[in-house]
Amino acid sequence: LADPLIDHAEGQLFLNEAFKIIVEEVLRKGTDAEEKVCEWREPESLALLLDLQLRDTGESQDRLLQRVRDVAKYSIKTSHPHFFNQQFGGVDYHSLAGRFLTEALNTNLFTYEVAPVFVLMETEVLKALRQLVGWTDGDGIFCPGGSTSNMYAMNLARYKLFPEVKTKGLWALPRLAIFSSPGSHYSVQKGASYLGFGTDSVILVKVDDGGRMIPEDLDAKIELAKSQGFVPLLVSCTSGTTVLGSFDPLDCIADVCDKHQLWMHVDAAWGGSVLFSKQHRHLMKGVERAKSVSWNPHKMLLAGLQCSAFLLQDTTNLLKRCNCANASYLFQQDKFYDVNLDIGDKSVQCSRKVDCLKLWLMWKAVGSTGLEHRVDKAFLHVRYLLEQMKKRDGFQLVSTVAPVIKERMMKEGTMMVGYQPLGDLGNFFRVTVFSPHICHKDMDFFLDEIERLGKCL
Amino acid sequence: LADPLIDHAEGQLFLNEAFKIIVEEVLRKGTDAEEKVCEWREPESLALLLDLQLRDTGESQDRLLQRVRDVAKYSIKTSHPHFFNQQFGGVDYHSLAGRFLTEALNTNLFTYEVAPVFVLMETEVLKALRQLVGWTDGDGIFCPGGSTSNMYAMNLARYKLFPEVKTKGLWALPRLAIFSSPGSHYSVQKGASYLGFGTDSVILVKVDDGGRMIPEDLDAKIELAKSQGFVPLLVSCTSGTTVLGSFDPLDCIADVCDKHQLWMHVDAAWGGSVLFSKQHRHLMKGVERAKSVSWNPHKMLLAGLQCSAFLLQDTTNLLKRCNCANASYLFQQDKFYDVNLDIGDKSVQCSRKVDCLKLWLMWKAVGSTGLEHRVDKAFLHVRYLLEQMKKRDGFQLVSTVAPVIKERMMKEGTMMVGYQPLGDLGNFFRVTVFSPHICHKDMDFFLDEIERLGKCL
Numbered sequence: 085l086a087d088p089l090i091d092h093a094e095g096q097l098f099l100n101e102a103f104k105i106i107v108e109e110v111l112r113k114g115t116d117a118e119e120k121v122c123e124w125r126e127p128e129s130l131a132l133l134l135d136l137q138l139r140d141t142g143e144s145q146d147r148l149l150q151r152v153r154d155v156a157k158y159s160i161k162t163s164h165p166h167f168f169n170q171q172f173g174g175v176d177y178h179s180l181a182g183r184f185l186t187e188a189l190n191t192n193l194f195t196y197e198v199a200p201v202f203v204l205m206e207t208e209v210l211k212a213l214r215q216l217v218g219w220t221d222g223d224g225i226f227c228p229g230g231s232t233s234n235m236y237a238m239n240l241a242r243y244k245l246f247p248e249v250k251t252k253g254l255w256a257l258p259r260l261a262i263f264s265s266p267g268s269h270y271s272v273q274k275g276a277s278y279l280g281f282g283t284d285s286v287i288l289v290k291v292d293d294g295g296r297m298i299p300e301d302l303d304a305k306i307e308l309a310k311s312q313g314f315v316p317l318l319v320s321c322t323s324g325t326t327v328l329g330s331f332d333p334l335d336c337i338a339d340v341c342d343k344h345q346l347w348m349h350v351d352a353a354w355g356g357s358v359l360f361s362k363q364h365r366h367l368m369k370g371v372e373r374a375k376s377v378s379w380n381p382h383k384m385l386l387a388g389l390q391c392s393a394f395l396l397q398d399t400t401n402l403l404k405r406c407n408c409a410n411a412s413y414l415f416q417q418d419k420f421y422d423v424n425l426d427i428g429d430k431s432v433q434c435s436r437k438v439d440c441l442k443l444w445l446m447w448k449a450v451g452s453t454g455l456e457h458r459v460d461k462a463f464l465h466v467r468y469l470l471e472q473m474k475k476r477d478g479f480q481l482v483s484t485v486a487p488v489i490k491e492r493m494m495k496e497g498t499m500m501v502g503y504q505p506l507g508d509l510g511n512f513f514r515v516t517v518f519s520p521h522i523c524h525k526d527m528d529f530f531l532d533e534i535e536r537l538g539k540c541l
Numbered sequence: 542l543a544d545p546l547i548d549h550a551e552g553q554l555f556l557n558e559a560f561k562i563i564v565e566e567v568l569r570k571g572t573d574a575e576e577k578v579c580e581w582r583e584p585e586s587l588a589l590l591l592d593l594q595l596r597d598t599g600e601s602q603d604r605l606l607q608r609v610r611d612v613a614k615y616s617i618k619t620s621h622p623h624f625f626n627q628q629f630g631g632v633d634y635h636s637l638a639g640r641f642l643t644e645a646l647n648t649n650l651f652t653y654e655v656a657p658v659f660v661l662m663e664t665e666v667l668k669a670l671r672q673l674v675g676w677t678d679g680d681g682i683f684c685p686g687g688s689t690s691n692m693y694a695m696n697l698a699r700y701k702l703f704p705e706v707k708t709k710g711l712w713a714l715p716r717l718a719i720f721s722s723p724g725s726h727y728s729v730q731k732g733a734s735y736l737g738f739g740t741d742s743v744i745l746v747k748v749d750d751g752g753r754m755i756p757e758d759l760d761a762k763i764e765l766a767k768s769q770g771f772v773p774l775l776v777s778c779t780s781g782t783t784v785l786g787s788f789d790p791l792d793c794i795a796d797v798c799d800k801h802q803l804w805m806h807v808d809a810a811w812g813g814s815v816l817f818s819k820q821h822r823h824l825m826k827g828v829e830r831a832k833s834v835s836w837n838p839h840k841m842l843l844a845g846l847q848c849s850a851f852l853l854q855d856t857t858n859l860l861k862r863c864n865c866a867n868a869s870y871l872f873q874q875d876k877f878y879d880v881n882l883d884i885g886d887k888s889v890q891c892s893r894k895v896d897c898l899k900l901w902l903m904w905k906a907v908g909s910t911g912l913e914h915r916v917d918k919a920f921l922h923v924r925y926l927l928e929q930m931k932k933r934d935g936f937q938l939v940s941t942v943a944p945v946i947k948e949r950m951m952k953e954g955t956m957m958v959g960y961q962p963l964g965d966l967g968n969f970f971r972v973t974v975f976s977p978h979i980c981h982k983d984m985d986f987f988l989d990e991i992e993r994l995g996k997c998l
């Protein structure tokens with residue numbers, strides 16, 4: 085009792101050694117195109133290799149450093165230039181420094197007293213993101229992922245229309261309807277279920293050939309829902325659908341929302357970043373008419389998982405009124421500073437990670453212009469890949485081929501890319517080329533590799 | 542386009558320099574009792590000092606390193622031995638190494654293909670935690686905080702009883718009632734509101750003088766709710782209430798739950814860690830009879846924010862059935878490995894951070910025995926503090942004094958401790974002594990400092 089249990093000097097020594105391994109294995113080798121993107125093992129043998137079991141006694145520092153090496157070795161190198169698998173590929177070192185600092189500081193974004201820097205910083209970052217949306221004022225919060233951000237929108241929309249839901253629940257309300265497109269993210273369904281609406285409350289609006297919501301059909305579906313006794317609540321538009329990357333026509337949808345007085349939410353989890361680009365921000369024309377926007381800088385911008393902003397046009401403290409519980413041990417009103425700085429009661433979480441620092445530091449490092457370049461580069465990548473693919477024979481859709489090619493690439497560890505079916509189209513590869521690390525030769529490699537792996541099928 | 546946008550060598554150099562600053566400022570100085578725990582600034586002047594504004598152009602590496610230093614300087618040192626403010630005080634270096642590794646690997650815990658190591662590791666860690674609860678089988682998931690874990694319990698309980706809620710929503714169900722104590726965490730209220738139950742659905746059960754739920758009153762309240770037309774759904778017991786640290790009598794509550802067929806959930810966000818201790822685990826006697834448990838190793842065990850396990854006794858895949866949306870771009874069924882390893886559809890999130898590695902590495906480092914020592918030490922701290930306080934005159938409750946003493950300690954930066962009112966008692970200091978860094982002299986310092994700061998009041 086008289087002495088502390090943990091030796092700081094010894095601990096810092098360990099951290100130092102672990103840091104070296106992380107830099108070498110994850111960041112240097114892990115981003116080297118000559119190295120593997122994954123080191124595939126069957127689950128049973130991987131479990132054995134890692135010796136996962138937790139025991140009564142501790143282990144030596146050397147053994148633990150070997151564990152750090154093993155975890156790095158058998159984990160996927162998501163910053164590798166041949167990781168085309170998902171939208172979080174790539175690494176930004178300023179962001180990563182911010183993430184290390186966040187972890188070391190280990191504080192909680194709920195009160196000014198424990199997070200003075202981050203309360204102010206989050207406010208500033210949200211303001212800057214809102215300005216890109218086109219709002220001079222408003223509110224917002226960082227959430228643990230885009231799904232949660234989308235759920236915040238649903239929760240706020242119903243509270244705004246029926247404040248009594250907070251105390252009396254959905255039983256006191258008429259049946260509500262939420263509108264979205266078949267290409268919208270699955271969190272709309274998950275949210276409808278989790279928040280008590282039920283998935284039957286989600287009414288799917290038709291899309292055009294490009295996967296974009298058809299405003300006329302939205303209007304018709306709203307009328308139909310009304311005639312069936314539903315109260316239309318919210319439209320969840322998508323800027324950048326998960327599979328096709330479609331951008332719903334926000335301006336026309338806003339007209340429909342105005343007409344019927346619906347809450348317009350824009351799920352711009354991946355698409356939001358186009359707002360940095362003078363060339364591409366037209367894709368989200370009309371976004372300033374939305375009531376709320378979800379935007380994940382952990383996707384195209386490389387802020388690192390997790391970084392999801394929920395942005396709100398509201399200036400009436402709706403977020404806090406909707407979510408507050410006024411916990412007396414945390415949000416005391418007799419504090420010696422302005423208690424409006426205790427932003428925690430805006431959240432449905434209690435502990436909330438600091439997700440703003442990494443984005444802020446990265447933004448400071450490259451400026452809005454640097455982030456614009458990342459977005460523009462990603463769009464150039466797409467065009468390049470398309471052109472090259474057209475030049476090659478043998479690239480067509482054969483639904484049984486993708487899973488086999490995927491298996492081969494992972495077992496060889498040369499590349500990773502996702503595949504998925506779409507309607508009657510069968511399986512196709514969904515190539516993500518957001519990462520600013522990749523260049524011509526990586527995309528050529530992608531095409532060569534698909535050809536090579538698919539050759540004898 | 543031909544070249545990558547980010548220079549890895551340059552980035553790694555920056556990260557290296559940032560790491561040195563983090564170690565020096567946050568970990569070395571930040572844990573030194575001779576240094577300040579906080580460097581108080583008024584919000585306006587802090588905002589100016591930090592120059593938070595985001596601009597078009599980027600900044601030099603030197604300027605950015607200075608920013609890292611500034612953020613560290615003005616942030617609270619939550620690992621400082623005089624940080625008695627909250628339950629996440631303290632640092633474990635093995636956990637921190639795991640957190641850095643997690644950040645560098647930047648992957649998403651939803652499929653085996655992008656997180657092979659972590660899918661297996663999370664499974665193993667959850668199994669080990671469940672064994673401490675007393676279950677040989679079951680399920681679980683790591684959530685972004687204890688509030689979310691508690692909400693998972695409410696969501697599962699209603700789905701289990703009324704599976705149609707997933708599609709039809711709460712409108713198709715009778716009014717449900719949730720039982721908890723006035724000392725339970727505010728997330729029970731937030732969850733009731735967020736999930737659509739409404740806070741009126743939360744019925745508060747009386748507590749005894751020690752703040753523990755009275756099973757007889759629970760029984761009576763359930764009967765009363767039934768007579769009012771409610772369907773009693775769930776009891777949220779607390780192992781370690783936020784303010785008093787009370788442990789509800791789980792065994793007796795389980796009897797009442799059995800009698801009325803209610804879902805028994807245990808919010809052991811902070812208390813769960815006593816299960817490591819042979820000496821103190823009796824506080825949670827009966828926990829094995831619960832249907833679900835929330836447990837945050839980021840509190841007493843020092844795993845670092847965020848680390849919250851939601852544990853489940855169920856073996857029927859309830860979690861996945863309740864939350865799944867079967868997204869075809871992520872959870873393809875024609876993969877080349879066992880798709881049961883794609884655990885992401887158990888979550889209401891899509892992107893989900895890896896929260897298991899830090900706990901696993903720390904556990905490997907010190908063993909269950911080492912974690913037991915941390916728990917036992919925290920309880921010894923409490924006893925010591927109590928004894929010392931009794932020996933001193935002048936420690937009594939004066940409700941207007943705490944906020945002023947708090948202001949003084951923060952402006953001097955010598956110490957941090959939370960205060961709060963309780964019923965008619967007025968404000969008192971809620972001292973958290975979980976951190977294994979602290980020892981006798983830190984607690985003596987605490988008492989001396991309260992005396993010193995309160996002297997001329």
